[in-house]
Amino acid sequence: MKYIKIMPIILSLFLIPFMVSGCWNYEEVHEIWIATGIAIDRNKETDKYMITVETIKPLGGQELKMLSDFITFEGETIFDAIRNIIAKSGKKLYWSHAKILIASEEVAREGIVPILDFITRDAEVRSDIWLLVSKEKTAKSILEAKHKMYDTASFHLDEILKSEKNLSKFHAVEAWHFLNDLSTDGISAVLPTANLVKKNSGVSPQAYGTAVFKKDKMIGWINGIETQSMLFVKGKLKGGLIVVENVADTTTDVALEIFKSHTKVKPISSGDNVIMKIDVKTDVGIAEITGETDFISKEGRTKLKAEAEKLVKKQIEQLIKKVQKEFKSDIFGFGNTLQRAEPDVWRKLQPDWEDIFSDLETQVNVEITISGSALTSKPIKVGD
């Protein structure tokens, strides 16, 4: 009797899953078509989006060989174009393993919202997909680069972007993060840029520099060193090098490796006048000395420190000026900082923040601590 009573409970347990389950589908793994990257261009003649999808498919057999392929299709919107691909391939693309999305400069200048909407709305596309802006004519050409270390250009770029902390000449941005910056007041979004470099007989993809956005539209570029300066100001620098050339009027160059960097941005307001105080504190180690001059001893180190601080300060000031005058776009998030520190002042200034930003006075202080010189404690000495 007891078991007869339990039966309805068990039955309902089995029935509930059907009613409350969401989106699920049984699909064999070899029947899907894995998309690894997507490039978005604008076809001027037809005024349609031109989508290029890089796909990967393993070839059977003992060795693990990958076959990468490209499909290009057009559509009124991104999703329309993606669905149009089915008409050609018969298979639905699988987006969860897509690593990168490259938008062409043209698309980025027109406005990036249509792309972002697809990424955030679609269930398969991950919101941590890397976003890039192509510096080449078309975004497609970057995906189609012949020389790549991995099976696809997407995987290659994925690895490059993951190693940001060793170089800091680009700033990798995930889609969700870009969207965050885009929707926050007092900060403008940036994206890394991708271009092609010659390698042997072909070309190889590369990430270098930053595309600056104003609202959702791209307005210009900054280069690799400027990107590093930007990261200094934003306090997001995780590594990279400071190269001081001709230290103390010698012919010796010194490369300093950044171990740790911390930035404090503090607005100082007096009435309607705001000054941004930027304190950069950086721990570095001597990574390379290209001559015999001793910069490791106390006196040498003091000289080196002063030069390095001067250099970084100069670079940061130049960048800030450039962004203020050329782009008028607050990529450093000064407005955001002001909002947090002094909400009342921000409320007053917000309507004309663009103008105020372009004339904003900044005070940059750089403090570099040289904390080591790796394995050797002396420069190489050349004997007679």
Add this chain to the structure above:
Amino acid sequence: MFNILKGKIFGKNNKEHIRSLHNIQLKKSLRDNIAIFKEIFMNDGTILFRNFETKAPDSIKCCLIFADGMVEKEIVNENVLLPIMRHSIPDHIDRSEILDFLINRIVVSGEVEKTADVDELVGSILYGDTIVLLDGVKEALIIDTKGWEFRTVTEPLSESVVRGPREGFTESIRVNLSLVRRKIRNSSLKFQFRALGSRTKTRICLCYLEGVANQKILAELEERLDKIDIDGILETGYIEELIKDAPLSPFRTIGNTERPDVVAGKLLEGRIAVMCDGTPFVLTLPYVFIEHFQASEDYYTNYMYASLNRFFRLAGFFLSTSVPAIYTALVTFHKEMIPTPLLLSITAAREGVPFPTVVEALLMLFVFEIIREAGVRLPSAIGQTVSIVGALVLGEAAVAAKFVSAPMVIVAALTGIAAFLVPKMFGPLVSIRIVFLLLSAFLGLYGYIFGVIGLFIHLMSIRSFGIPYMLNVGSLNKQDLKDTAIRAPWWYMYYRPKLIGDRNPVRKGDAER
């Protein structure tokens, strides 16, 4: 209706024949008594009747009855036959007192009894005792002359250890009792005998430590044993199935072991053991879930190492139930959860395999069970062939021929091997893994989680003789956890398990600290 008919045709006749011995008492005349036994043991050549007389004068006619092969012949000759033949019974002794005279003065045996009940006499003969019938006496003597061949005490095959005693139970209950008695030399160790099986009259023995074992559990056990009505008990498995809780569950709620040290350990925890003549497997109860993961060796080796091993066994439980289900769910539903390189290599391996992943999984699990089952009952000489066929033909060749994908072979092998970490739970594991697999093939990880929830609800709802099956598993109390997923060092185990050894909870003297 059907049952009534069936009872009318078969049941009644059988029972009546067995009952017919019940009320028969011995007669006064020796010839009549012999006739009774001759009739009972008709067509049984092993029952020997030895007629003789006591020493003259006044010699009395006697008869020895015993079963050939069940008795020690030397004892019968030297200690029973010879003394009675050599002595004359003095005149002054009345016939009714002759048996007492024999017991007191003549028969040399540690265990002598007198009775007039034919049923008991027949049972004794069949159990290797010798009975002595005297002319003109209404009773008979039962003399213990048991002596038959049995297997010597050897290392148990099913539970071998690296460290620990190497003796295992045998098929003889008397040997088994002595093995336990030698471990616990204490008068509070009690052995209660009873016979089960209306035809086999198998001897059953309940062992427990008085003052430690829970009396309610003992009473419950006795009540359940009393209700058993079956013609024969050949192994403790019969008893287990007849008295266990949750009879429809694949999980066992009564434990079994071949090792005397395990039984002794369980008795000291307040559990009760049930021995059965004719099998080396002894039941221990109550039996809770975590006991599946406790091996006797845990208590003899370093506690850290033992705890680590417990963890591996728990991991084995998880792996062997879940690996095929999770793999299938990930590969067919949640491809976004697999790292990209792994996904690509799985895709490459599955390229060209004709079956869906579920079918593939079921096929491989089935093949593994076939190989295992084939290997279990084979002579060890042929066993090797099975493993070669299994490894080469069904593994290597199947992958090369694209019948199955290589990852699935790994999954099936891992699942199968992991199950051996918890050998006592083998049956449930096999069935659970198939259910989980089907659920996850149906609904992905969602279905799998449903299966897990169902399993836990089931485990939480079982009881073993009133003790919750998941006792202490979900507890957050430090004391309760000491012998679960970890094995606390002996100097730290102050108390016996809760609920089971409650009557005398303190195991170690300084528990009050």
